Amino acid sequence: MENGKSLENLIxxxxxxxxxxxxxxxxxxxxxxxxxxxxxLGFQPFWLRLILRIKEAGGADTYWLAILLTLVxxxxxxxxxxxxxxxxxxxxxxxxxxxVKPSRRMIPFVDSLAAVLIMxxxxxxxxxxxxxxxxxxxVVWRWLWLGAGLGTAYxxxxxGRRYGFARMKWEAIIGGFYSILLLLIPFSTFPGxxxxxxxxxxxxxxxxxxxxxxxxWQQKEAGSHA
Amino acid sequence: MPESIxxxxxxxxxxxxxxxxxxxxxxxxxxxxxxxxxxxxxxxxKGNLSAQMKKLEKEGYLQITKSFKGSYPNTSAALTKAGRKxxxxxxxxxxxxxxxxx
Numbered sequence: 001m002e003n004g005k006s007l008e009n010l011i012x013x014x015x016x017x018x019x020x021x022x023x024x025x026x027x028x029x030x031x032x033x034x035x036x037x038x039x040x041l042g043f044q045p046f047w048l049r050l051i052l053r054i055k056e057a058g059g060a061d062t063y064w065l066a067i068l069l070t071l072v073x074x075x076x077x078x079x080x081x082x083x084x085x086x087x088x089x090x091x092x093x094x095x096x097x098x099x100v101k102p103s104r105r106m107i108p109f110v111d112s113l114a115a116v117l118i119m120x121x122x123x124x125x126x127x128x129x130x131x132x133x134x135x136x137x138x139v140v141w142r143w144l145w146l147g148a149g150l151g152t153a154y155x156x157x158x159x160g161r162r163y164g165f166a167r168m169k170w171e172a173i174i175g176g177f178y179s180i181l182l183l184l185i186p187f188s189t190f191p192g193x194x195x196x197x198x199x200x201x202x203x204x205x206x207x208x209x210x211x212x213x214x215x216x217w218q219q220k221e222a223g224s225h226a
Numbered sequence: 227m228p229e230s231i232x233x234x235x236x237x238x239x240x241x242x243x244x245x246x247x248x249x250x251x252x253x254x255x256x257x258x259x260x261x262x263x264x265x266x267x268x269x270x271x272k273g274n275l276s277a278q279m280k281k282l283e284k285e286g287y288l289q290i291t292k293s294f295k296g297s298y299p300n301t302s303a304a305l306t307k308a309g310r311k312x313x314x315x316x317x318x319x320x321x322x323x324x325x326x327x328x
Contacts, residue, residue, distance in 0.1 A: 007247065007248070007251050007317075007320075010248060010251045010252055010255075010267060010268075011251050011252075011254065011255040012255075013267065014251075014252050014255035014256050014259070014267060015255045015256070017256075017263075018256075090295075094263075096262075097262065097263060097266055098259065098260045098261070098262030098263025098264070098265070098266055099259070099260045099262070099263060099302070100256045100258070100259045100260075100263050101256060101257040101258045101259070101302075101304075102256055102257060103255065103256050103257055104257065
């Protein structure tokens with residue numbers, strides 16, 4: 001049934017359109033950088049001193065405002081990148097090919113649920129190990145990052161398989177192994193695995209997304225010169 | 227009459243026309259798309275695309291929004307709830323038929 005096949009291709013190519021240029025991966029990568037940056041700041045003595053100084057100078061309200069601003073920063077990062085993506089697409093990438101507003105459920109519910117279950121299973125394993133071996137809470141935290149890593153890798157792999165993006169599958173495999181590796185490295189400080197998680201995954205997604213963006217740009221240039 | 231042939235009668239004739247089917251397929255896969263994307267994806271001429279979109283709008287399957295992007299007019303389209311449901315049923319039907327025929 002050739003007609004049915006081409007119709008399915010049409011559906012698939014429209015769904016691919018949103019992820020083809022790699023900007024979504026870059027967005028998630030940047031978000032990870034922002035949250036990791038915040039976490040890093042939270043453990044820096046100079047930042048803690050600054051917060052205390054703000055408290056002394058402006059009172060409790062200013063102090064809470066500073067903390068709130070710190071927490072809001074990753075959300076602001078997401079919003080700014082979202083605007084930037086819209087601008088890049090409407091002014092450059094999608095000028096010739098048109099604009100598409102993606103479906104709200106690009107990742108099926110089953111995949112999202114599986115990601116949450118993977119995360120919970122990893123945390124559960126961490127809690128179990130920590131209680132059995134009478135270890136510190138750091139073990140739980142490290143398993144949490146493994147869960148977060150595998151919980152990110154699974155939907156990414158599923159997305160790559162569903163829409164035919166080999167790069168996403170590779171990102172998921174590399175990211176998954178990297179998350180397992182983080183579990184095995186003995187970190188001396190608490191934020192160590194968290195920082196490595198954020199920076200590693202952020203770099204991975206930004207690199208994969210960046211390569212896809214470069215290809216999309218080349219295609220756009222070739223198309224406009226044709 | 228074989229069952230698969232009988233199934234053909236169940237197909238929504240308002241969608242069955244190839245150009246309209248292509249438009250519905252593209253819009254089903256997203257929230258909305260502009261005229262330029264629809265034209266590129268379906269390979270239809272401007273006139274044909276516009277006419278088929280109007281027909282689908284008349285059937286209540288499509289919602290057309292006209293706006294301005296800077297100083298340029300911009301037309302975008304999205305499936306209505308009825309349109310989405312109709313395409314889902316149509317797709318289910320042709321996938322079933324494809325399985326029976328293969």
